[in-house]
Amino acid sequence: MSIKNMTEEKNWSGQKLVSTDYLLFEAPREKHFMTGSEVLKEAIKRCTVDASVSYPITPQSEAAHLIGELWAEGYVGLYFRGENEFGVMSEVQGCAMAGARTVTTTSGPGTLRAMENFPTWSGTRIPCQLVLMARGINSPLTIQPDNLEVSFLLETGCMIWYAENVQELFDMSIAAFTVAEKPDVHVPIITAVDGFFVSHTRESVMLPADDIALHPYDPYASPLPPIDSEMPPGRFLRDPFVMKSNYISYATHASWQWEVRSAVERSKPYARHYLQGLVHTTGDEDAEIVFVACGTATHQAKEAHRELAKLGIKSKVVKLRTIRPFPHQELLEATKNAKYIFVPEFNIVGWLDKEVTQSLYGKTEAKIVGRPRVAGGMSMPAEAILREVFENTNVKGA
Amino acid sequence: MANLGPAHYSPYPVAFYDDLLTPPEGKALLLTEIVDEEVAMREIARVMLTSENATIFPGPQVLYAWNDEAKKKATLIKEMAEVLNAKMIPMYDYRPKYPKIDAEVEINPNHPNLTIWHNNIKACIFVGVHCHYANVALKMIRSETDCYTAAICGLSGHEDAMATIRDQHASEMARFIEIAKEVKKELGK
Numbered sequence: 001m002s003i004k005n006m007t008e009e010k011n012w013s014g015q016k017l018v019s020t021d022y023l024l025f026e027a028p029r030e031k032h033f034m035t036g037s038e039v040l041k042e043a044i045k046r047c048t049v050d051a052s053v054s055y056p057i058t059p060q061s062e063a064a065h066l067i068g069e070l071w072a073e074g075y076v077g078l079y080f081r082g083e084n085e086f087g088v089m090s091e092v093q094g095c096a097m098a099g100a101r102t103v104t105t106t107s108g109p110g111t112l113r114a115m116e117n118f119p120t121w122s123g124t125r126i127p128c129q130l131v132l133m134a135r136g137i138n139s140p141l142t143i144q145p146d147n148l149e150v151s152f153l154l155e156t157g158c159m160i161w162y163a164e165n166v167q168e169l170f171d172m173s174i175a176a177f178t179v180a181e182k183p184d185v186h187v188p189i190i191t192a193v194d195g196f197f198v199s200h201t202r203e204s205v206m207l208p209a210d211d212i213a214l215h216p217y218d219p220y221a222s223p224l225p226p227i228d229s230e231m232p233p234g235r236f237l238r239d240p241f242v243m244k245s246n247y248i249s250y251a252t253h254a255s256w257q258w259e260v261r262s263a264v265e266r267s268k269p270y271a272r273h274y275l276q277g278l279v280h281t282t283g284d285e286d287a288e289i290v291f292v293a294c295g296t297a298t299h300q301a302k303e304a305h306r307e308l309a310k311l312g313i314k315s316k317v318v319k320l321r322t323i324r325p326f327p328h329q330e331l332l333e334a335t336k337n338a339k340y341i342f343v344p345e346f347n348i349v350g351w352l353d354k355e356v357t358q359s360l361y362g363k364t365e366a367k368i369v370g371r372p373r374v375a376g377g378m379s380m381p382a383e384a385i386l387r388e389v390f391e392n393t394n395v396k397g398a
Numbered sequence: 399m400a401n402l403g404p405a406h407y408s409p410y411p412v413a414f415y416d417d418l419l420t421p422p423e424g425k426a427l428l429l430t431e432i433v434d435e436e437v438a439m440r441e442i443a444r445v446m447l448t449s450e451n452a453t454i455f456p457g458p459q460v461l462y463a464w465n466d467e468a469k470k471k472a473t474l475i476k477e478m479a480e481v482l483n484a485k486m487i488p489m490y491d492y493r494p495k496y497p498k499i500d501a502e503v504e505i506n507p508n509h510p511n512l513t514i515w516h517n518n519i520k521a522c523i524f525v526g527v528h529c530h531y532a533n534v535a536l537k538m539i540r541s542e543t544d545c546y547t548a549a550i551c552g553l554s555g556h557e558d559a560m561a562t563i564r565d566q567h568a569s570e571m572a573r574f575i576e577i578a579k580e581v582k583k584e585l586g587k
Contacts, residue, residue: 125530182554183529183553183554184419184420184529184553184554184555186529186530221553222528223528223529223530223531223533223553224528224529224530224531225458225528249508249509249538251408251409251509251511251538251541251542252507252508252509252534252538254408254409255409255533255534255535255537255538255541256534258409258410258411258414258537259411259530259533259534259537261411261413261414262411262413262414262533262557262558265413265414265419266413266419266420266554266557268419269419269422
């Protein structure tokens with residue numbers, strides 16, 4: 001296998017190159033039964049990925065291992081284990097700056113160890129993908145599901161998408177490369193799922209054939225020149241500009257940061273197309289009780305919605321599929337009839353509640369309840385959500 | 399904020415504050431409006447032909463002979479400058495200049511306002527500048543000067559310019575020059 005084997009029609013592993021639209025929406029699909037880790041392997045297999053760097057940490061270790069198998073099978077161009085997560089994310093940056101479509105995975109403490117790299121990624125406008133399988137980050141150490149780590153990533157300048165289940169993880173991680181690589185976007189993307197609940201849970205999933213794959217990344221359709229050590233301006237590109245702040249204006253640093261955030265905003269039309277909406281709603285359109293959630297908390301909210309329906313109580317679930325960019329317009333529209341908004345979350349700080357409250361501030365009369373919050377591996381039974389509904393509204397339970 | 403004139407103290411982006419994004423394929427962005435490409439081309443030509451010290455800022459993508467397309471574009475940009483009665487000041491790389499920029503002969507994304515102030519430029523065209531650096535510079539120019547900015551982009555366009563046309567390759571640039579000639583004739587310039 002070599003990049004020299006690439007043709008106009010086929011990638012180096014012999015897969016036929018197709019458009020993202022074809023891969024996501026048109027190619028025939030067959031039913032499989034897979035975990036999130038297994039399905040991520042299937043997604044990466046269809047993405048003509050140049051490079052992947054890994055480091056083991058629960059619960060993403062299996063996914064990282066399976067991407068390594070793709071390298072052994074000839075689908076991924078380069079694969080190696082970094083020294084630690086900081087090293088991994090630095091090496092991902094190096095690969096991406098050299099023009100490689102690059103993916104990595106991490107979880108919990110690994111995310112925090114690598115933290116400095118994420119705003120550096122976005123500042124250098126690399127379109128790499130981090131698949132984040134969220135887990136707790138507290139001491140005493142937990143390896144259990146908890147998405148507190150996402151709150152640390154919110155202002156890194158990376159896009160953040162959140163998948164509810166195995167199917168969404170498959171589709172999102174393919175769309176993620178395409179959107180991140182748009183020339184006017186071209187920032188890193190973090191595709192998040194709840195660890196264990198998605199990474200280790202086997203579900204039915206519809207997959208297209210594995211003999212088709214995305215066209216390769218074109219580093220020349222980039223907002224910055226790719227590394228080229230011979231030709232100007234590549235040879236003296238980033239280091240002096242970014243590092244020598246005494247030679248450039250403060251306004252440049254301000255403008256640079258704004259530009260990264262603008263790039264995230266520019267992803268909205270593309271994300272609307274490939275994700276078929278930045279939010280998905282389930283339930284009664286005119287409901288006064290609305291659950292706003294992301295990830296598997298959405299699944300539990302849907303369960304609560306079904307229980308309320310049995311009692312003749314209308315409710316609606318609004319699933320946020322993108323966190324960065326935040327879908328302000330869509331959330332406002334989806335909650336326009338709400339009198340009560342509940343934000344169930346798998347963390348103790350309520351970062352999504354803060355996002356929702358800030359987004360709707362001054363625009364809604366609804367009472368926003370940032371509960372239930374469960375963490376550290378606790379599950380979120382529908383009863384916990386229903387209890388909040390009965391305690392905070394005038395509806396009566398059975 | 400998307401209008402002409404010093405916008406604000408800080409280089410606030412219109413993507414955030416005016417909800418303006420790059421135009422869809424086949425269209426152009428003129429201040430806050432999505433318009434047909436020809437409408438934007440005519441307006442860019444009109445502003446360039448009627449503003450003091452109109453200047454084209456060619457960037458590395460057209461200053462160096464990377465490929466045939468770059469060579470063609472470079473030739474067309476020289477013609478464009480003649481048709482628009484415009485000066486040319488290059489942004490030949492993106493390095494910060496030490497100890498200070500020579501604002502008379504170059505522009506730089508780190509302090510583009512200095513070149514615009516020094517030369518009293520009231521309208522400009524960015525062309526061949528890599529999108530990230532163009533965007534960094536365009537926000538600062540909007541923030542700090544009263545210069546009308548236009549961006550002729552080979553990729554997706556620039557919402558922080560006051561006028562932007564996208565997917566501009568050699569054939570589209572040749573079309574722009576023809577439109578500029580017509581506008582020039584209409585204006586009697």
